Amino acid sequence: MPDGTIIAGHIVLSIAGRDAGHRYVVLGWYKPQTLLVADGRGRKVTSPKKxxxxxxxxxxxxxxxxxxxxxxxxxxxxxxxxxxxxxxxVTG
Known part of the structure; x- marks a missing residue:
């Protein structure tokens, strides 16, 4: 649930699914257990990944x-x- 631990702008790493190991930026919450994320390449801001x-x-x-x-x-x-x-x- 949106509890303040993950907010818009956080950098996250996918640990499951076909995109495991891929980094994303959190754009917001979609549902209580679902984030909207984008990487600016395959997942653009106009069509974020859930x-x-x-x-x-x-x-x-x-x-x-x-x-x-x-x-x-x-x-x-x-x-x-x-x-x-x-x-x-580069730094992380």
Whole structure:
């Protein structure tokens, strides 16, 4: 459930499914146990992936520019999401 542990802008890692090992940015909650995630490439902001909370692992990173855009009521671009994930892959 949306309990505050995973918020919009968090970087998560898929641990189950065909996309296991893939990093995403959380765009928000779809249902109590389902997140909306995007990577800016295969899963764009216009068609985010629905991912069960049980099938992801929260990384200790937040895409600040994505979080600011989402909390400000704006939709981040796919380019911004790709840049945030590229930075995490290099440092994380």
């Amino acid at each position: 991912k069960n909370v049980k099938h992801i692992k929260k990384l200790n990173s937040i895409a600040d520019n994505v979080a600011e855009a989402l909390h400000g009521g704006k939709i981040p671009t796919d380019e911004v999401i790709r840049q945030a994930l590229a930075h995490i892959e």
